[in-house]
Amino acid sequence: MQSLYVHIPFCASICGYCDFCAMPAPERLHSEYVDLVLRELELRAKEGFANFETAYLGGGSPSVLSAENLRKLLAGLQKQGLRKNALKEFSMEWNPEQVSEEKIDIALEFGINRFSLGIQSLNDNLLKMLGRKHTAKNALEAFEKLNSAFGTGNCDLMFCLPNQSTENFLSDVRTLASLGAKHISFYGLTLEKGKKLPPQPEDLYPEMYLKAVQILSEAKLDRYEVSNFALAGHESKHNMVYWKRGSYLGAGPSAHSYLRGIRSYVEGKYVPWKKWVMGGCPQSGLTEDIPSIEGKEMEAVWLSLRTREGLSLKDYEREFGKEFELKKAKPFIEKKWLELNKDHIRLNGEGWLWLDKIFLYSLP
Numbered sequence: 001m002q003s004l005y006v007h008i009p010f011c012a013s014i015c016g017y018c019d020f021c022a023m024p025a026p027e028r029l030h031s032e033y034v035d036l037v038l039r040e041l042e043l044r045a046k047e048g049f050a051n052f053e054t055a056y057l058g059g060g061s062p063s064v065l066s067a068e069n070l071r072k073l074l075a076g077l078q079k080q081g082l083r084k085n086a087l088k089e090f091s092m093e094w095n096p097e098q099v100s101e102e103k104i105d106i107a108l109e110f111g112i113n114r115f116s117l118g119i120q121s122l123n124d125n126l127l128k129m130l131g132r133k134h135t136a137k138n139a140l141e142a143f144e145k146l147n148s149a150f151g152t153g154n155c156d157l158m159f160c161l162p163n164q165s166t167e168n169f170l171s172d173v174r175t176l177a178s179l180g181a182k183h184i185s186f187y188g189l190t191l192e193k194g195k196k197l198p199p200q201p202e203d204l205y206p207e208m209y210l211k212a213v214q215i216l217s218e219a220k221l222d223r224y225e226v227s228n229f230a231l232a233g234h235e236s237k238h239n240m241v242y243w244k245r246g247s248y249l250g251a252g253p254s255a256h257s258y259l260r261g262i263r264s265y266v267e268g269k270y271v272p273w274k275k276w277v278m279g280g281c282p283q284s285g286l287t288e289d290i291p292s293i294e295g296k297e298m299e300a301v302w303l304s305l306r307t308r309e310g311l312s313l314k315d316y317e318r319e320f321g322k323e324f325e326l327k328k329a330k331p332f333i334e335k336k337w338l339e340l341n342k343d344h345i346r347l348n349g350e351g352w353l354w355l356d357k358i359f360l361y362s363l364p
């Protein structure tokens with residue numbers, strides 16, 4: 001087992017666009033939760049904590065935990081065998097308004113060595129419209145503190161927001177690149193039905209995406225995945241495990257695990273998960289997605305094409321016992337949306353915008 005993901009399902013309030021497993025909750029529940037998630041891990045991490053190469057505290061908002069609860073969680077993980085010296089990467093997500101010197105010191109003490117900061121935008125009106133609790137000033141101050149404490153980490157931005165101009169988004173990208181961000185990820189907002197936000201600008205996605213890629217490439221932040229950009233050596237090792245279909249254990253409500261090629265999770269949110277943990281985390285309480293061969297093939301192609309390396313045709317043949325049907329990809333190679341380079345097929349040029357289309361019409 002390569003990686004550990006620990007979900008913290010609490011947020012101070014719920015943002016208008018949120019589609020994650022997140023809930024506001026009183027602090028007394030936080031303490032109960034830390035006990036429960038540690039209990040889950042004690043029962044499930046049978047192959048041992050010493051085997052984890054990367055770990056990630058995500059949410060929700062891990063930084064909403066008080067200093068006391070954060071310490072309890074990290075000390076509990078350490079007690080169960082998570083050794084900071086053995087981890088190649090240990091990341092924690094932060095919301096700008098929840099960053100404090102005290103929590104940073106605790107995180108450093110227990111081996112967290114990378115941050116991921118949810119900035120989303122550096123425009124106060126847009127932040128307010130999204131329901132975020134921080135301002136651009138908070139975000140920049142938080143970035144300074146985290147960057148100087150951990151030395152490496154990610155800044156999350158969003159684009160295609162209601163009332164956002166292209167220039168507005170590009171100015172956020174420029175600002176973070178000029179401040180020395182070593183890793184930036186940006187995602188176009190996808191509004192699920194029922195979310196009460198103004199309509200999004202139409203057709204700005206390609207322009208915003210391509211211009212932002214250009215700015216980052218000039219700043220030497222290379223695209224190593226559709227939405228992720230990093231200086232050489234600052235790519236997220238943990239996220240690469242997901243894209244390379246490595247194995248990971250996910251703990252907490254809604255967290256997925258991928259072990260021995262099978263994805264599993266506890267159906268439902270906090271309450272069913274809590275009952276499952278209190279009942280001793282029986283294997284029978286997990287919902288398992290056992291993929292068909294075709295499903296595995298699609299997943300392999302989809303995830304590989306998201307990355308800079310692309311799909312290795314040799315690896316594909318080794319895993320699936322047949323050659324990859326290049327003729328299906330040919331129209332996109334001719335269009336220069338895909339490139340074939342020796343053993344690899346990968347996205348190219350505007351193809352980075354249209355992975356869905358390429359995948360749907362031609363692969364695998």
Ligand code: SF4
Nearest residue numbers: 011014015018022060
């Ligand atoms: S901080 Fe993130 S997880 Fe929490 S409500 Fe906002 S979008 Fe959802």
